[in-house]
Amino acid sequence: MSEQPRTSAQGHDPEQSAAFRRPEGVEGSFDPRGRDTPPQQGFEYTPPPPEALEKAFSRPPGSSEVLQRAPGDREPSEQASPDEDLFWSHSGDRDPWRNPTAEAVVGAPALAREGSEQHREPVPGPLLSTREVLFGRRVRPRALAALAAVALLVSVVGGFIGRITAEEGNPLTNPDVTLAKVEPGVDRPSGTVAAVASRILPSVVSVEVRLGAQGGTGSGVVIDGNGYIVTNNHVISMAVGTPDAQVFTVFSDGTRVPARIVGRDPQTDLAVLKVEVANPTVAQLGSSADLAVGDKVIAVGSPLGLESTVTSGIVSSTHRPMRLAGEGTDTNAVIDAIQTDAAINPGNSGGALVDGNGAVVGINSAIRTLGTDGQGGSIGLGFAIPIDQVRRVAEQLIRTGQVRHPELGVNAKSVTDGTVSGAQVQNVQQGSAAEAAGIAEGDVIIKVGDRQVNSANELVVAVHKHRLGTTVPITVVRGGRELVLDAELR
Template identity: 75%
Template sequence: MPARGIEQVAPPAEALSKAFGRPADADETLQRAPGEKPLAPDRDDPAFWDEGSERDPWRNPAASAVLGPPAASEDSAGERAEPDRGPLLSAREVLFGRRVSPRALAALAAVAVLLAVVGGFVGRLTAEEGNPLTNPDVTLAEVEPGDGRPAGAVAGVAKRVVPAVVSIEVRVGGQGGSGSGVVIDGNGYVLTNNHVVSMAADTPGAQVSTVFHDGTRAPARIVGRDLKTDLAVIKVEVANPTVAQLGDSDALAVGDDVIAIGSPLGLSGTVTTGIVSSVHRPVRLAGEGTDTNAVIDAIQTDAAINPGNSGGALVDGNGAVVGINSAIRTLGAGGEGGSIGLGFAIPIDDARRIAEELIRTGQVRHADLGVNAKSVSDGVADGAQVQNVQDGSSAAAAGIAEGDVIIRVGDRKVGSADELIVAVDRHQVGATVPITVVRQGRELVLDATLR
């Protein structure tokens, strides 16, 4: 057992014992006996250095270090000779070392060039077949170069007419509305729809203002309104406004190009295009929140017309105003569904006459036959059947009776009650007009003097 308090360790390795241990045959001990002196050296010379060696700077730790000259021979003290330059490496040696022969390199270059040529040829064929504009078998239509647009182009018409179309803003207390208008006179008279300004007509404190194409804003006053045709004239105090040129709506034919200009949804200066879809289309107007209850002899167009276009211009290809945009037919509830290609404008021939009377007198008198009628059809012919005749009216004086079916007023055919209204309204008060009726299966022509 190991003694208490003494730690036992493993014996050293055999290699360490051989290197640092005592020789096996040595009989000397590591300790001297008491009083024994060390052995005297058996030589007289110093063990490590000669006499005076203590002053050798290599032996003296306190000696300072001194840098000497470079370790070079006396022959090399002069200028060194420029080393010889070896041969430069070739591209082949840089890229491939010395493992590729020049013939192999030439063959690789030839293959690369051949692949590039074939790839380019195939790419060109593919591009030409996929693009008809570069296919030599396709004949392109010729286009004549020109610096300007044709005189009748939409851009040219819009440039001339847009400055004559204004935005109209109406505010009554906390409520408001907007629409469009057309400047028809140099004194600042603007033609628009009655339903655009009707809410401000009899309301104290109502404000009507116009905004021109260049951003100029000016207050306006109502000159006159006509409920039966949904037209109104307002006046703006401005200097030298751009005035629209009025055209001839009776000369329009179905298919003619037209342009609608106005401020739909508050977007001023909006231009849309279309054609005349129909003429002499009776359309009844009954605007919600207005006193409008009119039947117009409308121009139908597929030019996009939306709320806010009301009162704007319908223009022909020459830039002349041929109608006042007034209504749309829509599939949306409350007429808010937007344009579906069914827009209606008041013919400018009717609007011109109404505007002149409103500017001159502030009101308009309309010819009246003096009957109430409803639309009827017997499967062969359509007409307006008289429901009652007003006492003292033109119809009563002409001998028109209840039950008569009116089929013609003057030279215009009548196929419905609304068409009877617009046919009579096209005549002046006091004019004598032949009225064709069907009574008990017989046609009669009665002359009526309109009142």
């Protein structure tokens, strides 16, 4: 077992008693002796305080009063009884200065009495002038006025120099320029595009076809006061034979009315509609036979659904055979077209081609384009059906609802030998006008009546130019010789 520290009879450690016991001759908690008394053996006092603190906090010279007296130093009148506690009196537990468990009591705030200096309202002082605020009282009023005058002069000179610099820094601008304007009231002669357009626009309509989720748009021209409108067959062909198909016409003033199909002709790509409108504006029909290359023309219609669009150009060519056939339509026509460079786009079909006098000379029907599947825009090659043919076909459709065309009764192809071009007969239909006239397979037709034939398409338009039952001389080349055969068109 380890050795335990030895203790005295009272249970105290001798080393601790030697370190913390009272000095010999001291019975209480405080040593009444002064610091000048030399310490006993085994005790050391703390070093003396600095001289400055000694002077500031030491007792007056000759004073023997201590902070707390030892119990033996009490006055005779203050001597406590044997039963009295040396440090606490009977009232000590109620003395907040001596009882550490006493509660703290908060008293009323220290307020100044009414009428004292602390409750007087502050009296506003005199207001400061601008000079005092900016410069205090260190600037004389005369110097301040001189400073303001200098600042004004600098600002005027700076503004003048800035204006000169701005004007010279940008020579392209001039604030003194005022644009002149002409007097109102423009004189538009009767032959101008604006004058012609104002007359023809009320008689040109937009044609809309609706078939379920599908639809198409085109144009049309009012040709009779009873509400008859001519348009292209390929514009309305999708609505033929379909009960739920709807056809509408929209006039230039925005009036929208339903239309009915009176009749149509796939061989000429023409159709006639009927609308119930009171006193519609009717277009004036001219003559396509009088047109010459270079004549001014105007195209009116609804390209790409843009109603009442007007474009202008000239007649580029006349009697241009063009075959018309489109996907989704039964049109298979060959027209003797008027070629124009007036801009024509999809949606112009069925619209009017007007001369300089405002008369309709053709019905716009086709364009030649560089786009695929005919979906490109105008490149200045537009084609219209001559109004002379339109008039004949429209009259028959309005009267009977159908059209009969004169036929020669042959199938032909375009040929040329380098010097002469024509339509070579591939076969002759039995009972046809060609068989009765003696036209044989292999013959090359070069002329019908007084019209020269250079291709198979031109043969068709040359024959359709005549009326049913008309006898027409047909010039053919057979075996290197020309023959003239008379054929009665049927």
